[in-house]
Amino acid sequence: MSLSLDATQLDRYSRHIIMDEVGPDGQARLLDASVLVVGAGGLGSPVIQYLAAAGVGHLGIVDDDVVERSNLQRQVVHGDDDVGTPKVESAAAFVRRLNPDVDVDGYETRLTKENVELVADYDVVVDASDNFPTRYLVNDFCRIHDIPVAHGAIYKFEGQATTLVPDGPCYRCLFPEAPEPGTVPDCATTGVLGVLPGTLGCIQATEAVKLALDAGDPLVGRLLFYDAMDMTFETVPYRQNPDCLVCGDDPIDSVADVEYTDACTVSSD
């Protein structure tokens, strides 16, 4: 048994520790890991729950919203008493209540080029964002700094997940630029099945744990498409694009020249 785990931890994480694929060393690795969750909404909630329960020792949470009553149908780390409270505050309180092993840092802000350097302090990032500028900023910054990302997105009854690692294709290899504003609807206007982000967020949390453990076969070069109404999963393979402006043959080395509004385009300068 690893000497780095105390008796309480050996008990708390016993179902991890008895598995060869995790074991005491793997659990110690999780306790040493730092994961940043970008977004504490529908996707971020189950991610935060399961990473905290798993004993990821350092969790960062970025979100600039406050809890609204209409969030509670799906954002399961927040409760009725949290309405009006910043989501990072509510989520951090949830984590502290669940697992005292986890240090949690809340950033009550929207991730932008001006503050994105905070991401560099983390081993793994979970993209649970709800907008394209943040999603492309996370992709670009993490690729430049060799930080793996567990990505997820949802719409009504369907979701997409993929994992972006330094040696694999990035999000721009699939979607080179964001769509024009207003051309892709969001959950606020179309609705979303409350349990849907639970399914996708758990897939993202699974990927984040695997990345932190350096175990298993992550969802690299594959986009998982989930349809809740048909209860089907489809895997779409995709490849690194040599013309990708972030991970292709002539990549950018900074996000400074990228415009993270509207279409998230990269300057040709």
Add this chain to the structure above:
Amino acid sequence: MHVTVEVVGEETHDVSVDDDGTYADLVRAVDLSPHEVSVLVDGSPVPEDQPVEVDRVKVLRLIKGGAP
């Protein structure tokens, strides 16, 4: 020419396009907007203003949300 258009998560369509038809024409033919999708050929996106050169494409819709 005839092209098989597989929309991920939805139906697969057989679409006819003119010889100079573009990938954007394929997308519009299956009632989607070129703004909201990537057209994948062998796992990589193709510029949608380019003429169609293959007989099978996969169309992946870009979705936005993390459920704010």
